[in-house]
Amino acid sequence: MSTEPLLELSSLTVDFATEDGGSRTLLAGLDLTLAPGEALGLVGESGSGKSMTVRAITRLLPPAATARGAIRFEGRDVASMDAAALRAYRDGGVGLIFQDPRAHINPTKRIGAFLTEALRHNRGLGRGEALARAEAVLAEVGIDDPARRLRQYPQEVSGGMLQRVMIASVLLAEPRLILADEPTTALDVTIQREVVAILDRLRRERGMGMVFITHDLDLALAVCGQVAVMYAGRIVELRSAESLHERAAHPYTRGLLGSRPAIDARAPRLTAIPGRPVSAFEAGPGCAFAPRCAFATRACESEPPQLVPFEGGLVRCARVEEIHAERTDKRTSKEATA
Amino acid sequence: MGRLLVRRLGGLATTLLLSSLVIFGSLYLAPGSPENVLFGNRMPTAAARAAARHRLHLDQPLPVRYWDWLTGVLHGDLGTSMVTGQPVADRIGAGLSTTVLLVAMTMVLVVVVGLAMGLAAALLPGRVDAAVSTLTSVSVTVPPFVASTLLISVFAVRMGWFPASGLGEGLGGRIDGLVLPACAMAVLSCGFLGRVTRNAVREQLEREHVQTALVRGLPRLVVLRTHVLRNALAPIVTAVGLLTAGTFASTLVVESAFAVPGIGQLTIQSVAQKDFPVVQAVALLLVGAFVVCNAASDLVQAVVDPRLRETGSTS
Structure with a gap:
């Protein structure tokens, strides 16, 4: 088995150009390595640079932001990919689960169209076959009556269900690496656990790697082998999930x-x-x-x-x-x- | 969808009825009377004037006259012109096709040029955007009557490319004569549609769901077509609907400027002559065009954006 890492970030720095001509550093030299099939949690408060990290990995940074340092996916440099290579990398290489499915799914198109568009445009699948696959994956993420859901519009389903649709859309592309950017922050607490459990199980079954971004340390510990705690654009601590509590x-x-x-004790004050x-x-x-x-x-x-x-x-x-x-x-x- | 259609048709009928009342009433209140036009410079005797007024039903109270007119219209009879004695339907029919052709030519120009400018500005930020924005901000300040005089003096008088007034024979001649009037009305509308298109496309480009489409590896052209343009269509359709309705109103000025024998010119003439039945009919026609344009753009919107449709269940 090759020991080549799935994802390798070395001194990744992201600067943001401000309107007055200055520049602000959002990410200050990030080094990370992820082996195939492993899950890494990126934990930190808002502004710690978690979301900038996934955006840099997918080359989805806003125009004002520039990334320095190297991002290597399966040994290939992401920054130097041309348009075709970038599309191939985004289709089947990485899959990104966004925080807010309501905003990140086109509201004017049916769920079926959303789930199948990548399969049809990138893989050349016919409509019928693409829909059949979408239906199967919807059932896997625990959605009842998937055939009916495919015909519905995003505003006709709940936020929890829409996030499962988002997860299904990423699973359909069968990426080697899933980037989950606070996938459950917009959901009810009760649904959060359920959605994370589904994501975790399906990821393990398919052997996909995952970078799980959250501000919820417990959630990261539950699904990730390693956890990187970020503060002000830097990693302040990196260790295995089992040892984090103790050490x-x-x-x-x-x-x-x-x-x-x-959970087990009454704390009068946190x-x-x-x-x-x-x-x-x-x-x-x-x-x-x-x-x-x-x-x-x-x-x-x-x-x-x-x-x-x-x-x-x-x-x-x-x-x-x-x-x-x-x-x-x-x-x-x-x-x-x- | 069906319910929406029925509701819009009901609204159309109500609007037409109310506006007919307003138009009828305002003509009645305005000074002057149609028989003065008939008598011209002659000074008629009181008896002759009374006879003329009786023949034209001008001696009856307003509600009675309105009722007579309304029942006539509902039976398909638009009445006869008080000034020329011709049936109103004939006078309108002669100009209607010209005006519709003029509006159609204008809107084709507006949609093609306005969309092209707006898309160029939205998709090519920097110099192209700046140039187009300057162009559109100038063109939205040029109302049709200013554009008319400019176009006549440059392209008709100096260059002699197009006739300054009137229409030629046959469809070709008519189109030739309508080019300048159409351009005169299109200048402002092109700028307006260009700006609406630019902003709508820009707004959609920044939407999160467009990022989702890009990060899935879809080709940029597919993302532009199926997500950006598709979703930007709603405000563009609204603008086209409003501009079409406004163009019908602009024909009043432009047809007079270019001496185009259409509905617009007929309206101006008939108002001057206080020719109630003709004014009433053409004004209602314009109101109808306005309402139909708006209703059509609303219906297209509902097709484009499912959120505007009334769907029952939300489970």
Whole structure:
């Protein structure tokens, strides 16, 4: 088996040209590797650069944005693809599930037309065959009476169903890599889990790779093997989903973990991270998280930290060793008093 | 869809009825009277004037005259001209085909040129867009009566390419004579449609669903045709409907300027002569054209955009 990665990002940087002629950095040097069939979660607050990452991968950046660094899909450089290669890459290479299916599906066309247009235009399938395939995939994503749905318009179905239609449209193209950009944020909480479970199962069955973007850390941990936590256009921590709960080392990751309500215990008050999230261009010369970090020293604000290996993962924190030592101290002292 | 059609037809009938009342009433209230046109410079005796007024039913109260006219129209009788004594239907019939041909020529020009300009501006940002935008913002400030005088002095008087007034023999001659009037009306409308098209296409290009289509690897031309243009059609159709209706109204001015014997010229003449039955008929014709254009554009919209159709179930 070849060990070539499915997707490889090296120092991916996205700058946004502002109207006054300046430029703002939204993504500041992203390095990521994804093996075929694996799922990676990209977690972070708004403005952390998650969506810019998928847009750069699919070459769907707005005209004002420019990407630097390299994006390689199955070893091929995405930036240098010509129009035909780009179309081939988008048809069967990557599939993108958008956050808001209501806006991302043409409201004037029937669901059947939406699901089949790529098959018919790109693969040359006849209408009947394309519709039959669409019907089968709709049934797979758990939609009842798929034949009737194909004849309906997007505004005639619920948001949850429309997101399943979106997922079905991506599965129909059988891409090697699925990019899911907050696929469940626009949905009810009860439907969220269901949709994510369907996506996860079908992805595993078909052996597709996935980059799952979310601000919901738990959701990412549930479906991804690896999780990259992003802050201000940089990865601050990268580790396997199993070890994240136990070994989260970056103060930001730990803040995210602490700010979730526990299912099994009554928490009177959730710990919040003070301050507001910043984008890459707002960050100072040092660690972008320093102004909100309880462990920050003066050195943190001037010296940019590097991504370094720590306890089986990668962490971008200059004081990670000290903080960790403090934490183990506290834990042992707590255990001693108990 | 069927219900929509029936409702629009009902609306059409109501609009025509109400506007006939308004037109009838305003002619009645305006100073002057048709028999003055008949007598011309002669000073008739009181008895002769009374006899003429009786013959034309002008001595009857307004509601009675309106009722007589309305029942006549509903029986297919538009009445006779008070001034020439000809049946109104004949006078209108003579000009109607000319006016319809003129409006059709204008709208073909408007749709072809306006759409082309709008698409060019929307799809080629930068210099082309800037040039077209300048052109359209100038052309929307040129009303038909200004364009008429300009076109007559340049293309009819100086160059002599087209007749300055009147129409030639046969269809060719008629088209030849209608080119300049059609251009005069098209200048403003082309600019307007160009701007509407540019904005509608630009707006659709920025829509999220267009990104979905692009990211699925569909060819750019397919995305343009099946998503961008298809969805931009709704405002364009509305604009074409309004412009067609407006062009019917513009014929009043332009036909007079170019001495084209159409409905527009007939309207102006008949109003001056207070020829009630003719004014009534041509005015209603124009109102009808207006309403039909709007209804047609609404129906096309419903075909283009399923959200405007009334569908029952939403499960």
